[in-house]
Amino acid sequence: MRRLLRLLLLLLPVSASAAGFDEFQVFDGRIGEPGSFDLNQHFNAGRRGRLGEGAPRNGLLLETEIGYATAPWHEVAVYIPVAREFSGDTFGGGFKLRNSFVVPGAGDRPFAYGFDVELRHQSYRFAEADWAVTLRPILDLRHGPWQLILNPAVEFPLGRGGPSFAPALRGVRQVAERVWLGVEHYMEFGRIDRPEAPRGQAHQLFVTVDFRLTEKVGLHLGLGHGLTHASDRWAGKVILSVDF
Template sequence: MKRQLFVLIAGVAVTLPCVCFAANEEIQVYLDDLSQPGQFGVDVHNNFVISGDSTLPYPGGLAPLHQYRLTPEFYYGLTKTVELGAYLLTTKTSDGQTHFEGEKVRIKYIAPHDSDNGLFWGANLEVGRTNLYASPQAWNAELKGIAGYRSGRWTFAINPNVDWSLSKGGGPVTLDVDGKVAYKVTEKTQIGLETYNELGPLRHLQGLNQNSKTLYLALDHDFGQYDLNAGIGRGLTSDADNWVLKFIIGTHF
Protein backbone atom coordinates (compact mmCIF):
# COMPACT_ATOMS: atom_id res chain seq x y z
CA MET A 1 0.00 0.00 0.00
CA LYS A 2 2.81 2.43 0.80
CA ARG A 3 4.48 1.80 -2.56
CA GLN A 4 1.15 2.25 -4.34
CA LEU A 5 0.61 5.51 -2.45
CA PHE A 6 4.03 6.79 -3.52
CA VAL A 7 3.34 5.97 -7.19
CA LEU A 8 -0.10 7.59 -6.96
CA ILE A 9 1.30 10.84 -5.52
CA ALA A 10 3.97 10.99 -8.21
CA GLY A 11 1.35 10.34 -10.88
CA VAL A 12 -0.93 13.07 -9.60
CA ALA A 13 2.00 15.48 -9.60
CA VAL A 14 2.62 14.82 -13.29
CA THR A 15 -0.97 15.66 -14.20
CA LEU A 16 -1.37 18.79 -12.05
CA PRO A 17 -2.90 21.63 -14.11
CA CYS A 18 -0.88 24.83 -14.33
CA VAL A 19 -2.52 28.06 -13.87
CA CYS A 20 14.35 36.27 -14.97
CA PHE A 21 14.53 32.15 -14.38
CA ALA A 22 11.99 30.14 -12.59
CA ALA A 23 12.68 28.08 -9.50
CA ASN A 24 15.41 25.47 -9.88
CA GLU A 25 14.47 21.88 -10.56
CA GLU A 26 15.91 20.90 -7.17
CA ILE A 27 15.08 23.16 -4.21
CA GLN A 28 16.88 21.36 -1.43
CA VAL A 29 19.60 22.00 1.14
CA TYR A 30 21.93 18.99 1.17
CA LEU A 31 22.51 17.32 4.54
CA ASP A 32 24.40 14.12 5.38
CA ASP A 33 21.84 11.62 4.10
CA LEU A 34 23.42 8.84 2.06
CA SER A 35 22.19 5.53 0.65
CA GLN A 36 23.70 2.37 2.06
CA PRO A 37 26.07 0.44 -0.26
CA GLY A 38 24.05 -1.45 -2.85
CA GLN A 39 20.82 0.41 -2.01
CA PHE A 40 18.76 2.29 -4.60
CA GLY A 41 16.53 5.28 -3.93
CA VAL A 42 14.34 7.81 -5.71
CA ASP A 43 13.27 11.35 -4.89
CA VAL A 44 10.50 13.10 -6.79
CA HIS A 45 11.16 16.86 -6.77
CA ASN A 46 8.17 19.13 -7.38
CA ASN A 47 7.86 22.90 -7.37
CA PHE A 48 5.30 25.38 -8.64
CA VAL A 49 5.71 29.14 -9.12
CA ILE A 50 2.54 30.57 -7.60
CA SER A 51 3.51 34.17 -8.37
CA GLY A 52 6.41 35.31 -10.54
CA ASP A 53 7.52 36.99 -13.75
CA SER A 54 5.40 36.35 -16.85
CA THR A 55 8.11 37.39 -19.32
CA LEU A 56 10.72 35.14 -20.94
CA PRO A 57 14.09 35.19 -19.13
CA TYR A 58 15.94 34.89 -22.48
CA PRO A 59 14.99 33.98 -26.10
CA GLY A 60 13.84 30.36 -26.07
CA GLY A 61 13.41 30.21 -22.31
CA LEU A 62 10.19 29.64 -20.35
CA ALA A 63 8.33 32.26 -18.33
CA PRO A 64 8.46 31.51 -14.58
CA LEU A 65 4.83 32.39 -13.76
CA HIS A 66 2.77 29.26 -13.00
CA GLN A 67 5.60 27.03 -14.11
CA TYR A 68 5.54 23.53 -12.62
CA ARG A 69 8.71 21.42 -12.45
CA LEU A 70 8.77 17.67 -11.94
CA THR A 71 12.23 16.13 -11.53
CA PRO A 72 12.68 12.44 -10.70
CA GLU A 73 16.06 11.78 -9.07
CA PHE A 74 17.46 8.25 -8.97
CA TYR A 75 20.45 7.37 -6.77
CA TYR A 76 22.57 4.43 -5.68
CA GLY A 77 24.86 3.87 -2.69
CA LEU A 78 28.27 2.98 -4.12
CA THR A 79 30.19 2.80 -0.83
CA LYS A 80 29.64 3.87 2.78
CA THR A 81 30.71 7.40 1.84
CA VAL A 82 29.87 7.77 -1.88
CA GLU A 83 26.51 7.97 -3.66
CA LEU A 84 25.74 8.26 -7.40
CA GLY A 85 22.66 10.01 -8.75
CA ALA A 86 20.84 11.08 -11.93
CA TYR A 87 18.03 13.57 -12.67
CA LEU A 88 15.46 13.87 -15.46
CA LEU A 89 14.20 17.45 -15.87
CA THR A 90 10.63 18.20 -16.99
CA THR A 91 8.51 21.35 -16.94
CA LYS A 92 4.86 22.17 -17.47
CA THR A 93 4.08 25.80 -18.36
CA SER A 94 0.97 27.84 -17.68
CA ASP A 95 -0.44 27.06 -21.14
CA GLY A 96 -0.37 23.32 -20.42
CA GLN A 97 2.69 22.54 -22.55
CA THR A 98 5.05 19.89 -21.17
CA HIS A 99 8.78 20.05 -21.94
CA PHE A 100 11.63 17.63 -21.33
CA GLU A 101 14.65 19.80 -20.45
CA GLY A 102 17.52 17.33 -20.19
CA GLU A 103 19.40 15.23 -17.68
CA LYS A 104 22.05 15.58 -14.99
CA VAL A 105 24.31 13.17 -13.11
CA ARG A 106 26.02 13.61 -9.75
CA ILE A 107 28.43 12.04 -7.30
CA LYS A 108 28.16 12.82 -3.58
CA TYR A 109 30.67 12.23 -0.80
CA ILE A 110 29.88 12.40 2.93
CA ALA A 111 32.72 11.96 5.41
CA PRO A 112 32.31 9.43 8.26
CA HIS A 113 30.71 11.08 11.29
CA ASP A 114 28.24 10.71 14.15
CA SER A 115 24.82 10.90 12.50
CA ASP A 116 23.06 12.04 15.70
CA ASN A 117 25.28 14.81 17.05
CA GLY A 118 28.16 17.03 16.02
CA LEU A 119 29.70 18.11 12.73
CA PHE A 120 29.17 16.57 9.29
CA TRP A 121 30.63 17.57 5.94
CA GLY A 122 30.95 16.47 2.32
CA ALA A 123 30.65 17.59 -1.29
CA ASN A 124 28.50 16.96 -4.35
CA LEU A 125 29.62 17.33 -7.99
CA GLU A 126 26.92 17.60 -10.63
CA VAL A 127 27.20 17.75 -14.44
CA GLY A 128 24.24 18.21 -16.77
CA ARG A 129 23.24 18.55 -20.39
CA THR A 130 20.05 20.53 -20.89
CA ASN A 131 18.23 22.19 -23.78
CA LEU A 132 17.30 25.82 -24.30
CA TYR A 133 14.18 25.54 -22.15
CA ALA A 134 16.36 25.09 -19.06
CA SER A 135 19.49 27.12 -19.85
CA PRO A 136 21.11 29.15 -22.65
CA GLN A 137 24.18 26.89 -22.24
CA ALA A 138 23.88 23.18 -23.02
CA TRP A 139 26.52 21.85 -20.60
CA ASN A 140 26.79 23.05 -17.00
CA ALA A 141 28.39 21.90 -13.75
CA GLU A 142 28.04 22.60 -10.03
CA LEU A 143 30.26 21.83 -7.07
CA LYS A 144 28.24 21.91 -3.84
CA GLY A 145 29.88 22.08 -0.44
CA ILE A 146 28.01 20.36 2.38
CA ALA A 147 28.56 21.33 6.02
CA GLY A 148 26.33 21.06 9.05
CA TYR A 149 26.01 20.55 12.76
CA ARG A 150 23.51 18.74 15.00
CA SER A 151 22.95 19.60 18.63
CA GLY A 152 20.03 18.04 20.47
CA ARG A 153 16.87 18.79 18.51
CA TRP A 154 18.57 21.37 16.26
CA THR A 155 20.13 20.89 12.81
CA PHE A 156 22.14 23.59 11.04
CA ALA A 157 23.45 23.25 7.47
CA ILE A 158 25.04 25.35 4.75
CA ASN A 159 25.71 24.65 1.06
CA PRO A 160 28.11 26.97 -0.79
CA ASN A 161 27.57 26.18 -4.49
CA VAL A 162 29.97 27.07 -7.30
CA ASP A 163 28.32 26.92 -10.76
CA TRP A 164 29.98 27.16 -14.15
CA SER A 165 29.28 26.40 -17.79
CA LEU A 166 31.12 23.70 -19.71
CA SER A 167 29.91 25.18 -23.00
CA LYS A 168 32.09 27.58 -24.99
CA GLY A 169 31.42 31.21 -24.04
CA GLY A 170 29.23 30.13 -21.15
CA GLY A 171 29.81 33.12 -18.92
CA PRO A 172 31.39 33.63 -15.48
CA VAL A 173 31.64 31.20 -12.58
CA THR A 174 28.92 32.06 -10.05
CA LEU A 175 28.30 31.45 -6.35
CA ASP A 176 25.12 30.50 -4.49
CA VAL A 177 24.87 29.96 -0.74
CA ASP A 178 21.95 27.92 0.64
CA GLY A 179 21.20 27.24 4.29
CA LYS A 180 18.85 25.41 6.62
CA VAL A 181 17.89 25.61 10.29
CA ALA A 182 15.53 22.89 11.54
CA TYR A 183 14.05 21.93 14.90
CA LYS A 184 12.92 18.37 15.67
CA VAL A 185 9.36 18.63 16.99
CA THR A 186 8.97 14.85 17.24
CA GLU A 187 11.19 11.90 16.35
CA LYS A 188 9.76 11.96 12.83
CA THR A 189 8.97 15.64 12.22
CA GLN A 190 11.12 18.76 11.82
CA ILE A 191 10.14 22.33 11.03
CA GLY A 192 12.47 25.13 10.08
CA LEU A 193 13.69 27.67 7.56
CA GLU A 194 15.58 27.21 4.30
CA THR A 195 17.23 30.02 2.37
CA TYR A 196 18.51 30.04 -1.23
CA ASN A 197 20.75 32.93 -2.29
CA GLU A 198 22.35 33.73 -5.64
CA LEU A 199 25.37 36.00 -5.12
CA GLY A 200 26.52 36.54 -8.71
CA PRO A 201 29.94 36.09 -10.34
CA LEU A 202 32.52 34.53 -8.02
CA ARG A 203 35.15 37.14 -8.90
CA HIS A 204 32.79 40.06 -8.33
CA LEU A 205 30.04 39.19 -5.85
CA GLN A 206 27.01 41.46 -6.01
CA GLY A 207 24.84 43.19 -3.41
CA LEU A 208 22.32 41.41 -1.21
CA ASN A 209 19.47 43.19 -3.01
CA GLN A 210 20.52 41.72 -6.36
CA ASN A 211 19.93 38.28 -7.93
CA SER A 212 17.42 35.76 -6.62
CA LYS A 213 17.07 35.24 -2.87
CA THR A 214 14.23 33.21 -1.39
CA LEU A 215 13.26 32.17 2.14
CA TYR A 216 11.21 28.99 2.74
CA LEU A 217 9.19 27.78 5.68
CA ALA A 218 9.89 24.04 5.52
CA LEU A 219 8.56 20.80 6.96
CA ASP A 220 10.39 17.44 7.03
CA HIS A 221 8.51 14.28 7.99
CA ASP A 222 9.52 10.61 8.04
CA PHE A 223 6.73 8.20 7.10
CA GLY A 224 8.92 5.15 7.63
CA GLN A 225 9.70 3.89 4.15
CA TYR A 226 9.04 7.34 2.72
CA ASP A 227 10.14 10.84 3.62
CA LEU A 228 8.76 14.26 2.75
CA ASN A 229 10.30 17.71 2.50
CA ALA A 230 7.77 20.46 1.76
CA GLY A 231 7.86 24.22 1.92
CA ILE A 232 6.51 27.53 0.74
CA GLY A 233 8.98 30.19 -0.31
CA ARG A 234 8.83 33.97 -0.47
CA GLY A 235 11.13 35.88 -2.82
CA LEU A 236 13.13 38.58 -1.07
CA THR A 237 14.43 40.43 -4.13
CA SER A 238 12.97 41.64 -7.41
CA ASP A 239 14.90 38.94 -9.31
CA ALA A 240 13.27 36.12 -7.32
CA ASP A 241 9.91 34.46 -7.88
CA ASN A 242 7.39 36.00 -5.50
CA TRP A 243 5.90 32.76 -4.13
CA VAL A 244 6.98 29.17 -4.75
CA LEU A 245 5.51 25.91 -3.45
CA LYS A 246 7.80 22.86 -3.30
CA PHE A 247 7.72 19.28 -2.07
CA ILE A 248 10.02 16.28 -2.36
CA ILE A 249 8.92 12.69 -1.79
CA GLY A 250 11.63 10.05 -1.39
CA THR A 251 12.04 6.36 -0.72
CA HIS A 252 14.70 3.61 -0.72
CA PHE A 253 14.44 0.08 -2.03
Protein backbone atom coordinates in the same frame (compact mmCIF):
# COMPACT_ATOMS: atom_id res chain seq x y z
CA MET B 1 21.78 11.31 1.54
CA ARG B 2 18.46 10.08 2.75
CA ARG B 3 16.75 7.87 0.28
CA LEU B 4 13.60 9.67 -0.77
CA LEU B 5 10.65 9.39 -3.05
CA ARG B 6 9.83 13.06 -3.21
CA LEU B 7 6.59 14.60 -4.41
CA LEU B 8 6.87 18.38 -5.00
CA LEU B 9 3.33 19.31 -5.86
CA LEU B 10 3.07 23.03 -5.37
CA LEU B 11 4.90 26.21 -6.18
CA LEU B 12 2.53 29.08 -5.45
CA PRO B 13 2.16 32.03 -7.86
CA VAL B 14 5.34 34.06 -8.20
CA SER B 15 6.27 37.25 -10.03
CA ALA B 16 10.03 37.40 -10.46
CA SER B 17 11.68 37.19 -13.86
CA ALA B 18 15.38 37.37 -13.03
CA ALA B 19 17.39 34.79 -11.14
CA GLY B 20 15.70 31.67 -9.87
CA PHE B 21 16.12 28.10 -8.66
CA ASP B 22 15.21 24.89 -10.48
CA GLU B 23 14.83 23.05 -7.18
CA PHE B 24 14.74 23.95 -3.50
CA GLN B 25 16.89 21.31 -1.83
CA VAL B 26 19.64 21.36 0.80
CA PHE B 27 22.00 18.35 0.85
CA ASP B 28 23.04 17.00 4.27
CA GLY B 29 25.48 14.31 3.12
CA ARG B 30 23.46 11.27 4.15
CA ILE B 31 23.45 8.46 1.58
CA GLY B 32 21.98 4.97 1.38
CA GLU B 33 23.55 1.67 2.21
CA PRO B 34 26.16 0.47 -0.32
CA GLY B 35 24.52 -1.41 -3.15
CA SER B 36 21.12 0.26 -2.71
CA PHE B 37 19.15 2.33 -5.24
CA ASP B 38 17.23 5.54 -4.53
CA LEU B 39 14.29 6.82 -6.56
CA ASN B 40 13.32 10.46 -6.05
CA GLN B 41 10.45 12.03 -7.97
CA HIS B 42 10.19 15.84 -8.06
CA PHE B 43 7.11 17.80 -9.11
CA ASN B 44 7.22 21.62 -9.34
CA ALA B 45 4.55 24.02 -10.60
CA GLY B 46 4.87 27.75 -11.07
CA ARG B 47 3.05 30.75 -12.49
CA ARG B 48 4.62 34.08 -13.48
CA GLY B 49 8.02 32.91 -12.27
CA ARG B 50 10.93 30.69 -13.18
CA LEU B 51 11.62 27.03 -12.56
CA GLY B 52 15.36 27.48 -12.98
CA GLU B 53 17.14 29.88 -15.36
CA GLY B 54 14.91 29.30 -18.35
CA ALA B 55 12.27 26.73 -17.47
CA PRO B 56 8.67 27.68 -18.26
CA ARG B 57 7.29 30.79 -16.61
CA ASN B 58 3.87 29.17 -16.40
CA GLY B 59 4.05 25.41 -16.19
CA LEU B 60 5.05 22.17 -14.54
CA LEU B 61 8.46 20.61 -13.97
CA LEU B 62 8.81 16.85 -13.48
CA GLU B 63 12.24 15.63 -12.44
CA THR B 64 13.14 11.99 -11.88
CA GLU B 65 16.22 11.24 -9.77
CA ILE B 66 17.78 7.77 -9.59
CA GLY B 67 20.65 7.25 -7.17
CA TYR B 68 22.96 4.36 -6.37
CA ALA B 69 25.29 4.12 -3.35
CA THR B 70 28.53 2.47 -4.46
CA ALA B 71 30.29 2.71 -1.06
CA PRO B 72 29.67 4.11 2.46
CA TRP B 73 31.27 7.35 1.24
CA HIS B 74 29.98 7.65 -2.36
CA GLU B 75 26.68 7.92 -4.20
CA VAL B 76 25.97 8.65 -7.86
CA ALA B 77 22.62 10.04 -9.04
CA VAL B 78 21.12 11.05 -12.37
CA TYR B 79 18.34 13.66 -12.77
CA ILE B 80 16.05 13.69 -15.82
CA PRO B 81 13.78 16.77 -15.97
CA VAL B 82 10.76 17.29 -18.24
CA ALA B 83 8.80 20.53 -18.40
CA ARG B 84 5.28 21.31 -19.59
CA GLU B 85 4.01 24.83 -20.07
CA PHE B 86 0.39 25.57 -19.29
CA SER B 87 0.03 26.51 -22.97
CA GLY B 88 0.53 22.80 -23.77
CA ASP B 89 4.18 22.77 -24.92
CA THR B 90 6.17 19.84 -23.45
CA PHE B 91 9.95 19.56 -23.72
CA GLY B 92 12.86 17.73 -22.13
CA GLY B 93 15.43 19.36 -19.90
CA GLY B 94 18.53 17.31 -20.60
CA PHE B 95 20.10 15.67 -17.56
CA LYS B 96 22.13 16.19 -14.40
CA LEU B 97 24.71 13.73 -13.09
CA ARG B 98 25.71 14.11 -9.43
CA ASN B 99 28.54 12.40 -7.56
CA SER B 100 28.44 12.74 -3.76
CA PHE B 101 31.50 12.06 -1.63
CA VAL B 102 30.68 12.10 2.10
CA VAL B 103 32.04 11.03 5.46
CA PRO B 104 30.49 7.62 6.33
CA GLY B 105 27.74 7.59 8.95
CA ALA B 106 26.90 11.28 8.52
CA GLY B 107 23.54 10.91 10.29
CA ASP B 108 25.21 9.79 13.54
CA ARG B 109 27.96 12.42 13.72
CA PRO B 110 27.84 15.83 15.45
CA PHE B 111 29.80 17.22 12.50
CA ALA B 112 29.64 15.68 9.03
CA TYR B 113 30.94 16.91 5.72
CA GLY B 114 31.03 16.00 2.08
CA PHE B 115 31.30 17.26 -1.47
CA ASP B 116 29.04 17.09 -4.53
CA VAL B 117 30.25 17.30 -8.12
CA GLU B 118 27.31 17.82 -10.48
CA LEU B 119 27.50 17.89 -14.28
CA ARG B 120 24.47 19.11 -16.18
CA HIS B 121 23.47 19.44 -19.82
CA GLN B 122 20.30 21.46 -20.41
CA SER B 123 18.84 23.55 -23.21
CA TYR B 124 18.53 27.34 -23.20
CA ARG B 125 14.95 26.94 -21.95
CA PHE B 126 16.39 25.71 -18.65
CA ALA B 127 19.76 27.42 -18.36
CA GLU B 128 21.90 30.12 -19.94
CA ALA B 129 24.75 27.65 -20.64
CA ASP B 130 24.17 24.24 -22.24
CA TRP B 131 26.86 22.58 -20.10
CA ALA B 132 27.86 23.42 -16.53
CA VAL B 133 29.57 21.89 -13.51
CA THR B 134 28.47 22.63 -9.94
CA LEU B 135 30.80 22.10 -6.98
CA ARG B 136 28.78 21.86 -3.77
CA PRO B 137 30.51 21.50 -0.38
CA ILE B 138 28.38 19.98 2.39
CA LEU B 139 28.74 21.03 6.04
CA ASP B 140 26.35 19.44 8.57
CA LEU B 141 26.42 20.34 12.30
CA ARG B 142 24.19 18.66 14.91
CA HIS B 143 23.77 19.44 18.61
CA GLY B 144 20.89 18.02 20.62
CA PRO B 145 17.64 18.85 18.78
CA TRP B 146 19.39 21.35 16.48
CA GLN B 147 20.85 20.87 13.01
CA LEU B 148 22.56 23.39 10.71
CA ILE B 149 23.45 22.56 7.08
CA LEU B 150 25.41 24.75 4.66
CA ASN B 151 25.87 24.18 0.90
CA PRO B 152 28.14 26.97 -0.47
CA ALA B 153 27.75 25.90 -4.12
CA VAL B 154 29.66 27.34 -7.07
CA GLU B 155 28.53 26.74 -10.67
CA PHE B 156 30.96 26.82 -13.60
CA PRO B 157 29.33 27.26 -17.04
CA LEU B 158 31.38 25.48 -19.70
CA GLY B 159 32.25 27.76 -22.59
CA ARG B 160 30.13 30.73 -21.54
CA GLY B 161 30.41 33.24 -18.71
CA GLY B 162 32.17 32.95 -15.38
CA PRO B 163 31.46 30.96 -12.21
CA SER B 164 28.49 31.98 -10.05
CA PHE B 165 27.96 31.65 -6.30
CA ALA B 166 24.65 30.11 -5.11
CA PRO B 167 24.82 28.99 -1.45
CA ALA B 168 21.97 27.40 0.51
CA LEU B 169 21.46 27.23 4.28
CA ARG B 170 19.08 25.13 6.39
CA GLY B 171 18.47 25.26 10.14
CA VAL B 172 16.28 22.61 11.83
CA ARG B 173 15.00 21.97 15.34
CA GLN B 174 13.28 18.78 16.48
CA VAL B 175 10.15 19.75 18.43
CA ALA B 176 8.61 16.29 18.93
CA GLU B 177 9.60 12.67 18.46
CA ARG B 178 8.64 12.73 14.79
CA VAL B 179 8.38 16.46 13.99
CA TRP B 180 11.04 18.99 12.92
CA LEU B 181 10.68 22.72 12.21
CA GLY B 182 13.13 24.44 9.92
CA VAL B 183 14.16 27.55 7.99
CA GLU B 184 15.86 27.41 4.59
CA HIS B 185 17.57 30.25 2.73
CA TYR B 186 18.45 29.88 -0.96
CA MET B 187 20.74 32.55 -2.45
CA GLU B 188 22.08 33.42 -5.88
CA PHE B 189 24.65 36.23 -6.01
CA GLY B 190 25.53 36.02 -9.69
CA ARG B 191 29.02 35.77 -11.15
CA ILE B 192 31.85 35.74 -8.64
CA ASP B 193 33.92 38.21 -10.68
CA ARG B 194 30.91 40.46 -11.29
CA PRO B 195 28.32 39.95 -8.51
CA GLU B 196 24.82 41.28 -8.92
CA ALA B 197 23.67 44.37 -7.07
CA PRO B 198 21.41 43.51 -4.09
CA ARG B 199 18.23 44.03 -6.14
CA GLY B 200 19.51 41.63 -8.81
CA GLN B 201 20.33 38.83 -6.35
CA ALA B 202 17.89 36.01 -5.63
CA HIS B 203 17.05 35.28 -2.00
CA GLN B 204 14.30 32.77 -1.21
CA LEU B 205 13.37 32.10 2.42
CA PHE B 206 11.36 29.00 3.40
CA VAL B 207 9.67 27.94 6.61
CA THR B 208 9.48 24.14 6.71
CA VAL B 209 8.04 21.32 8.78
CA ASP B 210 9.03 17.65 8.55
CA PHE B 211 7.00 14.69 9.80
CA ARG B 212 8.24 11.10 10.12
CA LEU B 213 5.01 9.22 9.39
CA THR B 214 6.59 5.75 9.68
CA GLU B 215 10.12 4.40 9.86
CA LYS B 216 10.31 4.58 6.07
CA VAL B 217 7.92 7.38 5.14
CA GLY B 218 8.36 11.10 5.79
CA LEU B 219 6.55 14.28 4.77
CA HIS B 220 8.20 17.66 4.18
CA LEU B 221 6.18 20.88 3.78
CA GLY B 222 7.59 24.32 2.97
CA LEU B 223 6.29 27.82 2.29
CA GLY B 224 8.72 30.33 0.82
CA HIS B 225 8.84 34.05 0.10
CA GLY B 226 11.24 36.00 -2.09
CA LEU B 227 13.22 38.71 -0.31
CA THR B 228 14.25 40.59 -3.46
CA HIS B 229 12.66 41.56 -6.78
CA ALA B 230 14.83 38.95 -8.51
CA SER B 231 13.30 36.16 -6.38
CA ASP B 232 10.06 34.22 -6.70
CA ARG B 233 7.43 36.17 -4.81
CA TRP B 234 5.86 33.09 -3.21
CA ALA B 235 6.75 29.42 -3.45
CA GLY B 236 5.57 26.23 -1.79
CA LYS B 237 6.78 22.65 -1.74
CA VAL B 238 5.55 19.26 -0.61
CA ILE B 239 7.99 16.34 -0.33
CA LEU B 240 6.95 12.76 0.27
CA SER B 241 9.93 10.63 1.35
CA VAL B 242 10.09 6.85 1.13
CA ASP B 243 13.17 4.87 2.26
CA PHE B 244 13.73 1.56 0.46
